[in-house]
Amino acid sequence: MRRTEIQKVAAVVAAATTLFMTANTLHGAYAHSALAGSGATIKTADKYQTALQLYPKFPSADQKVTLHFTVLDRNNSNVNGVYAAMVMKEKESGKIEAQVPYRFYELGDVSMDYKFHDNEDHVATLFTRVIGDPKYQANPLVADFEIPVGQITTISPGELLIQVVPFTMALVGGLVLLFKKKNWGPQG
Amino acid sequence: MEKNYRPAKNQQSYVLLRRGWTVRRLWIISIIGITGLGLDVVFHTLDTSALSIVFDGAEWNGREFVSDNPPWVLALSWTGHLTFLTAFAMLIVMPKIFFAKGTEKIDSRTGQRWVALKPGRTVRHMWLIALIGVIGLSLDLAFHWVQDGGPEQVLLNGFADNTFPVNALALAAHVLFMIAFMMLMFLPKILFARYTTTMPPIAT
Secondary structure, three states: HHHHHHHHHHHHHHOOOOHHHHHHHHHHHOOOOOOOOOOOOOEEEOEEEEEOOOOOOOOOOOOEEEEEEEEOOOOOOOOOEEEEEEEEEEOOOOOOEEEEEEHHHHHHHOEEEEOOOOOOEEEEEEEEEEOOOOOHHHHOOEEEEEEEEOOOEEOHHHHHHHHHHHHHHHHHHHHHHHHOOOOOOOOO | EEOOOOOOOOOOOOEEEOOOOHHHHHHHHHHHHHHHHHHHHHHHHHHHHHHHOOOOOOOOOOOEEEEOOOOOHHHHHHHHHHHHHHHHHHHHHHHHHEEEOOOOOEEEOOOOEEEEEEEOHHHHHHHHHHHHHHHHHHHHHHHHHHHHOOHHHHHHOOEEEEEEOOHHHHHHHHHHHHHHHHHOOOOOHEEEEEOOOOOOOOOO
């Protein structure tokens, strides 16, 4: 295969990637993509998506946490006009820790502050009644989200470098040494 | 692959490529791999940060890495990623590392090509890189199994947790990357028809 053929293949791959990214960008311009890349946990039921984002992302006991739920339709647009309620349970025991009653939210964005009492796994359940949808106005849309609490590992850059640098040096150094060794025994 | 060799020290080795293959064609696989890797960097940057291409499972908050995974799972993540990225980097430049330039000879009877390996390079070296890749990939599979509940998350990582276009980007990146990685790892099987220490007489 000639050099020009490789250039053609490279050009086709580059063009396809550019086209893919452009198409995605254009699509994103028309669709609400607040969740894209947000690190939110997304649950899909029927034609709706319910997402949960936590601030801070890794909560621990006695820390105030904001639970931000977003309800989107099939076009990735916020659902206008919902009634939402939330139940917080301990995952293992199933014990209900808190209940937030139904309230009206105009744009499908539901934010609640919450303080966890124990460093245990919890489950937050959001109940959403969608105004104008006969099915989900009568019976709420239910989405469960697991929330690990207090199970945080923190590593400073220094600690990480102490582990990563020797490992990488050993790996790369080992390969270089093996490649410098001229005769490597019977082949195959 | 037919084997016919036991090379002496510093002896140059030759390989007969399978029909239709050339050294230059190998670069196509490398281009696919680089594209996949590039898209993966874009995906991780959009999803959390570019650092998570190595330190997947942890997030950089500006001062330190924070994660809800225990330390051993994080160790599994970065050792796996570093190992297979090292192997992948070497596989991507494999034609440059292994094949002597300008040594390609075409056998007019079969249309297949003979190529000389660079002095000191052997097919066993290729398998060694593949082995490192397999170890890296196994560590990554184990990490995703522990963190996300299934080994398939090596491919589907970022798909369920994101909406379009980030989920499409994640899938495209991982699929391209894995296709190239697998092809490059098994390249000696895919590419070589015969391996010998002296090039037999060929009709040109």
